[in-house]
Amino acid sequence: MFEKRNIASVYTATAMLIFAIAIAIISGRSYLEMRTPAAGVDRVMPHVGFEQKKLSDYFAGLEGTAADTDVYIQEGAEPGGTALILGGTHANEPAGFIAAVVMLERADVRRGRLIIVPYANMMARSNTFPQDAHPQTFGFTTKGGNKRIFRYGSRLTNPVYEWPNPDIYIHPASGQTMAGMERSNLNRAHPGVADGGITERLAYGFMQLIEAEQVDLAIDLHEASPEYPVVEAMVAHENAMELAAMVAMELEFEGVPIRLEPSPKNLRGLNHREWGENADVLALLLETSNPSAGRFRGRTDEALILTGADKAYEKAAGLNRLYVSYEGGTEPMAERVARHVVTVKLLADNLEYVRDGKGIAIDGLPGFRELSERGVGAYLSE
């Protein structure tokens, strides 16, 4: 009855082609902004006493590459042990790298040495997973009313720097097989390969740093989805289990419940697993709860990143489907950052008990209640 009218022609095809190019230009500019962010984005202002180095100072193979990242070292007046704090192994786990930034801007080391790498995988900071629809940035207002902006990236190195990945990734050190994309996951690439892919080379750089600086305690700061069993947890390599057990008890005393998980021996490539296997270091991974990276989440915006408030998660909590309490229907960033900061502080405080003469004393870090109540912005520099 109705004859189909085809009005397509060479003219409409040209118009469509121009339309596609225009969309590519607009979205391309947005992607490029992630790679070269505006001035001030991701800026850190280290506390007095920190010396700035580059990871390429430890492994020249990273020099001039997108993987090279800043390493900050502060040495206390009294001799002691050395702690390494890694934030941003996964750039979509913001409490991890924000906790590292807070410690970088606040820590005053009295004994031992503190090494902080706030953005471990710089190449993941410009990346987003297709269909994840995360905002590119989020921010905090400081006491003085200034805005501090940080990028929200992804778990994986941007394919611009590492592409294509194989269908199956064979972990070089163990022969374990994983999904191909894990080749671009820093937390599967350890202990790294000197002439491997760029993420494997980055991991190799961290191993060199640990050996060169004779690190005693290495902590990798992460976040996990509230529906994931290993959340609000301390995952300890077997050589760090005694220290982790002491700290878990102290956290409970402070009203910060935490799970203590043994690191699975057969899951290879994880930062802390390989640090503990390949160096004389007590290695741990810390997890807080991050609804903005969870699978149940709805609208994914800056508010979700900062507050963790989400109706679907509230419903899931009501159905007892989460591994966190999700009290009040929120998972505020300040509490997640505070959890990391207080755990790191306690691990450093207790190191002396498991490594004689290697104690580390750090002043200036906010306590759990203090940071949770006053917010992250109150502890970031202007």
Next chain:
Amino acid sequence: MLLKWIYWGINVLAIVLVVRSLYREKSLREQYVAAMVLVPLILRALFIK
């Protein structure tokens, strides 16, 4: 490194074929679909995404 450029070549070939099909389509809707398929291919060919 070689694999990267082989994949890049496949990507550029895909762009050529999709543009060819865009001009051969008789339906406006199919032309639109072809145009949208082009966007990620262009971004990948330019190493932007």
